[in-house]
Amino acid sequence: MSSVKIINLTKSFNNTNVLKNITIDVEEGEFISLLGPSGCGKSTLLKLIAGLLEVDSGDIVFNNESVINILTEKRGAIIVFQDYLLFPHMTVYENIEFGLKMKKVTKDIRSKKVEEILNLVKLKEHKNRYPSQLSGGQQQRVAMARALVLNPRILLLDEPFSNLDINLRNEMREFVLSIQKRLNITTIMVTHNKEEALTMSNRVAVMLDGEIKQFDTPKNLYENPNSIEVANIFGERNYIKGCIEEGIFKSNIISFESNLKKDLKEVNIMIPKENISLYSMDYKEGIEGIIKRKRYAGEKTYYDIQVKDIVLKAISNNDIYKEQDKVKIVIKSKNTVYFR
Numbered sequence: 138m139s140s141v142k143i144i145n146l147t148k149s150f151n152n153t154n155v156l157k158n159i160t161i162d163v164e165e166g167e168f169i170s171l172l173g174p175s176g177c178g179k180s181t182l183l184k185l186i187a188g189l190l191e192v193d194s195g196d197i198v199f200n201n202e203s204v205i206n207i208l209t210e211k212r213g214a215i216i217v218f219q220d221y222l223l224f225p226h227m228t229v230y231e232n233i234e235f236g237l238k239m240k241k242v243t244k245d246i247r248s249k250k251v252e253e254i255l256n257l258v259k260l261k262e263h264k265n266r267y268p269s270q271l272s273g274g275q276q277q278r279v280a281m282a283r284a285l286v287l288n289p290r291i292l293l294l295d296e297p298f299s300n301l302d303i304n305l306r307n308e309m310r311e312f313v314l315s316i317q318k319r320l321n322i323t324t325i326m327v328t329h330n331k332e333e334a335l336t337m338s339n340r341v342a343v344m345l346d347g348e349i350k351q352f353d354t355p356k357n358l359y360e361n362p363n364s365i366e367v368a369n370i371f372g373e374r375n376y377i378k379g380c381i382e383e384g385i386f387k388s389n390i391i392s393f394e395s396n397l398k399k400d401l402k403e404v405n406i407m408i409p410k411e412n413i414s415l416y417s418m419d420y421k422e423g424i425e426g427i428i429k430r431k432r433y434a435g436e437k438t439y440y441d442i443q444v445k446d447i448v449l450k451a452i453s454n455n456d457i458y459k460e461q462d463k464v465k466i467v468i469k470s471k472n473t474v475y476f477r
């Protein structure tokens with residue numbers, strides 16, 4: 138295990154600045170995610186940490202030791218790639234053993250370590266199978282085992298669940314987390330799946346266009362994003378434009394006592410979909426709207442509601458309203474986030 142400090146890291150390819158001054162601090166034993174859209178530089182950052190690419194400037198520090206001049210094989214940061222990269226002509230056992238052979242570990246120790254890891258990833262009974270004879274989840278466990286057998290200081294996971302179907306994905310998330318916790322291994326996972334990042338990580342670094350926009354706990358990121366662009370990563374939100382005068386937020390849709398006390402001529406408030414409740418027209422409170430669009434999604438129903446000059450998005454357990462119905466909506470304004 139090791140802590141990781143990434144300090145002012147930059148990387149360009151063909152004069153295009155792919156990583157711009159990245160700084161993050163990962164604690165020993167922590168599980169963090171790099172979350173961002175395709176092409177924002179997540180995998181490049183992982184490869185720099187592993188030593189598969191050279192940095193242009195900045196530093197990478199494991200446990201107070203700079204590692205940028207340390208070779209990949211000596212660094213102890215191991216990537217599990219999205220497509221597992223298992224050797225097709227080797228059995229599960231041989232795949233797991235391979236890295237130890239390369240390190241010239243003796244046969245006895247190799248056998249002991251591989252058996253230990255086979256137990257850990259619950260693949261003992263499949264050890265003589267070839268990758269083509271395994272399910273997607275089992276192949277992924279082999280890929281994890283191959284990394285873990287080398288006793289890495291840092292485990293790097295590159296979109297580890299993207300090739301798995303949805304049910305298996307949930308199971309594998311739990312499985313990876315249980316191993317990570319048991320070994321207390323510092324882990325950095327790349328993902329573009331917000332739910333995966335939020336549910337698995339101690340902290341999440343939101344990356345956009347080669348920059349870390351916010352590095353925070355899942356709860357803070359979801360409830361207190363520092364910008365509209367970060368907020369949008371976590372799903373569509375509603376923004377209502379207004380002003381703050383004498384401690385009151387005022388707009389043509391809602392007004393309420395503001396927790397921001399400064400007067401502001403123009404400000405946007407963020408209202409999550411789940412903070413908008415729908416009621417029938419005889420409800421005594423709320424503001425009138427018309428349902429413009431309805432999308433039934435099983436456990437939830439999504440509604441777009443025209444309220445004066447804007448369309449608000451709501452999510453509800455109730456699917457009784459139809460398109461063009463008039464409804465009353467109530468907007469919960471507690472803990473509102475403000476953006477200038």
Ligand SMILES: Nc1ncnc2c1ncn2[C@@H]1O[C@H](COP(=O)(O)OP(=O)(O)OP(=O)(O)O)[C@@H](O)[C@H]1O
Nearest residue numbers: 150151155173174175176177178179180181182329
């Ligand atoms: N070896 C390379 N040579 C040139 N350009 C590269 C190289 N590797 C990555 N890039 C470019 O750098 C940018 C970031 O790529 P990277 O793979 O890090 O993104 P990503 O966020 O991991 O995306 P994805 O989720 O699609 O894997 C992309 O524009 C990519 O085309």
